Every structure is written in structure tokens, then in C-alpha cells.
Amino acid sequence: MRVLIYGAGQLARMMALSAVPMGIEVQAVDVGSETVVDPISKLPAGMSLSQAIEEADVLSVEFEHVPEHLLEQAHVSGKLKPGIEAILTGADRVREKRLLERLGIANCAHRIVTDVEQLEEAVAALGERLILKASRDGYDGYGQWRLAQAADLAGLKTALAELDLNKVPLVVEQMADFSRELSLVGVRDAKGRCQFYPLAENLHYQGQLHVSLAPAPGITEALTTQAQQAFTALATELDYVGVLAVEFFQVDDRLLVNEIAPRVHNSGHWSMQGADTSQFENHIRAICGLPLGCTAALRPSAMINIIGCKEFSQQLLSIPECHLHWYGKSVRKKRKMGHINVSAESYAALGARLEKLSGYLPMEHFPKLVAEAQRLQSL
Structure with missing residues (x-):
């Protein structure tokens, strides 16, 4: 059996190492260059992406930020697990929040912001202790801003003014007092x-x-x-x-x-x-x-x-x-x-x-x- 993993980092490597004892071959896709590689050595596998998809029994991902045209290609093959909706949801905080709300799963009170002027409304609704998260491409603390008090709102709006929030909205969350x-x-x-x-x-x-x-x-x-x-x-x-x-x-x-x-x-x-x-x-x-x-x-x-x-x-x-x-x-x-x-x-x-x-x-x-x-x- 052959598995093709989108992403060629450490997670693909560790999946490959776990698959070897079960007699399962794993290849990986460097999603930047769209090159098929060995997930351990990182050396090119000597085949096109289309060929690798055709020869694989199943496709998967090591991270959710796979370019959408590659996800669509994988989805069309009928071999992608988990499915495209799950991967797109994990990559987009707005999709994620909508899913949680639809299912009635408890999460932090929040607002979706597509214009910096909407931050005033968010503060009025959620309070002045907020965390602002880019809806896409943020991880390990990147793409996040904090508001500790309303007096800092003007400066925060200035810092965010150059962002295209229609393209990448902000998820503005009430800061939870968690233990x-x-x-x-x-x-x-x-x-x-x-x-x-x-x-x-x-x-x-x-x-x-x-x-x-x-x-x-x-x-x-x-x-x-x-x-x-x-x-x-x-x-x-x-x-x-x-x-x-x-x-x-x-x-x-x-x-x-x-x-x-x-x-x-x-x-x-x-x-x-x-x-x-x-x-x-x-x-x-x-x-x-x-x-x-x-x-x-x-x-x-x-x-x-x-x-x-x-x-x-x-x-x-x-x-x-x-x-x-x-x-x-x-x-x-x-x-x-x-x-x-x-x-x-x-x-x-x-x-x-x-x-x-x-x-x-x-x-x-x-x-x-x-x-x-x-x-x-x-x-």
C-alpha cells in the first residue's frame, strides 16, 4: 500500500517512519515546489505529482495550510483522507467558528471583523480584554494581537489599518480566564x-x-x-x-x-x-x-x-x-x-x-x- 502526504516536514517524516513496520510506503509532496519527495531523505522521488496521485492508494496531509488548488486536485482523486472540508476548516478560523457554532460546541465569545472600524463594536460586545487572530495562516503565535484595555484600541487600529480584512478577516475573541x-x-x-x-x-x-x-x-x-x-x-x-x-x-x-x-x-x-x-x-x-x-x-x-x-x-x-x-x-x-x-x-x-x-x-x-x-x- 502507498500513501502520499501533502507536506514534507517532520510530521510527514514521523508518519513515514511509523508506516514502515506495517509494510506501507509513504511519499510526500513539497507543496511549495509541488515536488514529490522521500519524506525522510527529502530527495526527489523522480515522478510527477499527477503520477504519484495515480499510484497512491490514499492521500493525506501533515498540515492544513496546503494550497487550495492542490487540495482540489487531491479531492477530485477521491482518495483524500481526511476530506477537503475538514482540512479547509482547520485552515480558516472563520470556517472553524461557524462549525463550532452550528454544532453548539462551547468556545470563546467572538466577533468576525472585516473592517478595523468594527473593532469598536467588538469591544462594546466582548469587553476590552481581547485577542485578535488572523483567520488564515496564523500559527505558533504569529498573526495574533492582544488588546488589554480600551485605551489601546486606537493604536491597535492603526497597526491593523494596512491589512486587507475583507480577504483575511480577523476573529476577535474574548480573552478567557482559563486555568x-x-x-x-x-x-x-x-x-x-x-x-x-x-x-x-x-x-x-x-x-x-x-x-x-x-x-x-x-x-x-x-x-x-x-x-x-x-x-x-x-x-x-x-x-x-x-x-x-x-x-x-x-x-x-x-x-x-x-x-x-x-x-x-x-x-x-x-x-x-x-x-x-x-x-x-x-x-x-x-x-x-x-x-x-x-x-x-x-x-x-x-x-x-x-x-x-x-x-x-x-x-x-x-x-x-x-x-x-x-x-x-x-x-x-x-x-x-x-x-x-x-x-x-x-x-x-x-x-x-x-x-x-x-x-x-x-x-x-x-x-x-x-x-x-x-x-x-x-x-
């Missing part, structure tokens, strides 16, 4: 059967994920139910096949959907060592029509992103149940260079291992690690 950020990674097959990984707790810095912890501590049955119900409603409406991630804000005992990602997700990387079947293998299984693998967590695990640096001691591998996943990229500020997965038999033991890990890393690039290590040791 933490959680995500649910799940998988759905073509027959509608869903399986769920445990909720993960996510720690962000400057809008970018730095640490994920799974299973998240202190999760009640009610929170799990809310998360799984939201996932199921979304996946059913989109006739979804594959891995889907849903990010939440926890406000007291209630979950508000922040955003959805129609693909394998950074907050699910812990599953490579911390779960019976990784998110990458389960995505391949789902889109290829194979039985889904068990999503149970084997032990508490943490995923630590390596961001914007490559200088660290590989002696970190001396820590028990510590695994390095390096992506082989050139260094750039805020670029995800790789990640580290660490597991242990208890949260306290995991915290001790994370504290030891900090001794091998340049801590200016890992601002959330030490505090999280100390917190876990106190649980």
Missing part, C-alpha cells in the same frame, strides 16, 4: 469508530507550545466526557478519517474549544513512547483502513519541544526513558528543531527526570521546563 490549556488527540476510522488518547496539558510560551504532559493531572470524568463529545461531534459532522486534535481552554469545570487541527498534532508527540500505539501509526492505520491501535497511556509522559537551538548535550540520552527526536532542520528563531520525550512511572518521578534533563539543555530556550519539573515533583 490551563488541554488538548484531545483522537482517531476515527472510515466506519465512524473513534478512539481517544488521554487529555494532555499544554504549556505555551509566546504563543508556541513548549511542553505537553499526558495524561494531564487532575482530569475528571466530566472533563473527559466534554472533550470526547466535542471531538465526536466534529468528526461526525466532517465525516473525518484519521487523527484529529482539539485544543481546549479549561475554565473551572468547563472546556471551551480554542481550535481544531485536522492532522497529527504537536501535543500528541508524547504518544511515540508514552502510548501503546502512537498518533502517527494510528493515522496511517485509519486512512489505510486498518484496525485502530490502542490509545491507552502506558505511563506519565512529557514532550519537550526543542525550539530555535541545536546546541545541547546528547548525554541527555543517559536519562532512563528519555528519547530524542531530531528533525534535521537548519536553525531559525522559533523553529521547532526536534522534541524530547520523557516517561516515568509517576508524575513525581517524571518531574525528577525533567529536572535532570534541564542540566543538559541551554535553559534560555526551555523557559517552561524547570517550573514544570518542580510542579510534577510536588504532585
Whole structure:
């Protein structure tokens, strides 16, 4: 069986590596050049995109920001999983908000803004603490602005005045007073059967994920139910096949959907060592029509992103149940260079291992690690 993945980054690479033991061949598309490549070596595969589509049994994506003409070509083949509507929804916050509202899924109060003058109305309706998000092409904190008080509105309007908000509207959200950020990674097959990984707790810095912890501590049955119900409603409406991630804000005992990602997700990387079947293998299984693998967590695990640096001691591998996943990229500020997965038999033991890990890393690039290590040791 052959799978063609749109996008040739680390997610395609990790899907390919998970597919090899199952005898499944994976190719990738560099969507910038429209070149078919090997997802691991990045070398050209020596065939046209049309030929690769014809020879593939199934097509999928590693990220939602695939040029729409390529998505249309994939959709016409009848082989694209998840479907085009799910991918377009994940790429457009306006589509996403409309879907959440249509399904009655709790999310942050918001307004869609297509002209800076509408910001006055948004403040009147939502209050003066707002987060403004570009509806397309924003990620890892890019394409976002914050309003802390109404007095700053004039300056914000000036900063936004040159944007074409008719082309790319803003989603203006009421800033939620949340206690933490959680995500649910799940998988759905073509027959509608869903399986769920445990909720993960996510720690962000400057809008970018730095640490994920799974299973998240202190999760009640009610929170799990809310998360799984939201996932199921979304996946059913989109006739979804594959891995889907849903990010939440926890406000007291209630979950508000922040955003959805129609693909394998950074907050699910812990599953490579911390779960019976990784998110990458389960995505391949789902889109290829194979039985889904068990999503149970084997032990508490943490995923630590390596961001914007490559200088660290590989002696970190001396820590028990510590695994390095390096992506082989050139260094750039805020670029995800790789990640580290660490597991242990208890949260306290995991915290001790994370504290030891900090001794091998340049801590200016890992601002959330030490505090999280100390917190876990106190649980």
C-alpha cells in the first residue's frame, strides 16, 4: 500500500517512519515546489505529482495550510483522507467558528471583523480584554494581537489599518480566564469508530507550545466526557478519517474549544513512547483502513519541544526513558528543531527526570521546563 502526504516536514517524516513496520510506503509532496519527495531523505522521488496521485492508494496531509488548488486536485482523486472540508476548516478560523457554532460546541465569545472600524463594536460586545487572530495562516503565535484595555484600541487600529480584512478577516475573541490549556488527540476510522488518547496539558510560551504532559493531572470524568463529545461531534459532522486534535481552554469545570487541527498534532508527540500505539501509526492505520491501535497511556509522559537551538548535550540520552527526536532542520528563531520525550512511572518521578534533563539543555530556550519539573515533583 502507498500513501502520499501533502507536506514534507517532520510530521510527514514521523508518519513515514511509523508506516514502515506495517509494510506501507509513504511519499510526500513539497507543496511549495509541488515536488514529490522521500519524506525522510527529502530527495526527489523522480515522478510527477499527477503520477504519484495515480499510484497512491490514499492521500493525506501533515498540515492544513496546503494550497487550495492542490487540495482540489487531491479531492477530485477521491482518495483524500481526511476530506477537503475538514482540512479547509482547520485552515480558516472563520470556517472553524461557524462549525463550532452550528454544532453548539462551547468556545470563546467572538466577533468576525472585516473592517478595523468594527473593532469598536467588538469591544462594546466582548469587553476590552481581547485577542485578535488572523483567520488564515496564523500559527505558533504569529498573526495574533492582544488588546488589554480600551485605551489601546486606537493604536491597535492603526497597526491593523494596512491589512486587507475583507480577504483575511480577523476573529476577535474574548480573552478567557482559563486555568490551563488541554488538548484531545483522537482517531476515527472510515466506519465512524473513534478512539481517544488521554487529555494532555499544554504549556505555551509566546504563543508556541513548549511542553505537553499526558495524561494531564487532575482530569475528571466530566472533563473527559466534554472533550470526547466535542471531538465526536466534529468528526461526525466532517465525516473525518484519521487523527484529529482539539485544543481546549479549561475554565473551572468547563472546556471551551480554542481550535481544531485536522492532522497529527504537536501535543500528541508524547504518544511515540508514552502510548501503546502512537498518533502517527494510528493515522496511517485509519486512512489505510486498518484496525485502530490502542490509545491507552502506558505511563506519565512529557514532550519537550526543542525550539530555535541545536546546541545541547546528547548525554541527555543517559536519562532512563528519555528519547530524542531530531528533525534535521537548519536553525531559525522559533523553529521547532526536534522534541524530547520523557516517561516515568509517576508524575513525581517524571518531574525528577525533567529536572535532570534541564542540566543538559541551554535553559534560555526551555523557559517552561524547570517550573514544570518542580510542579510534577510536588504532585
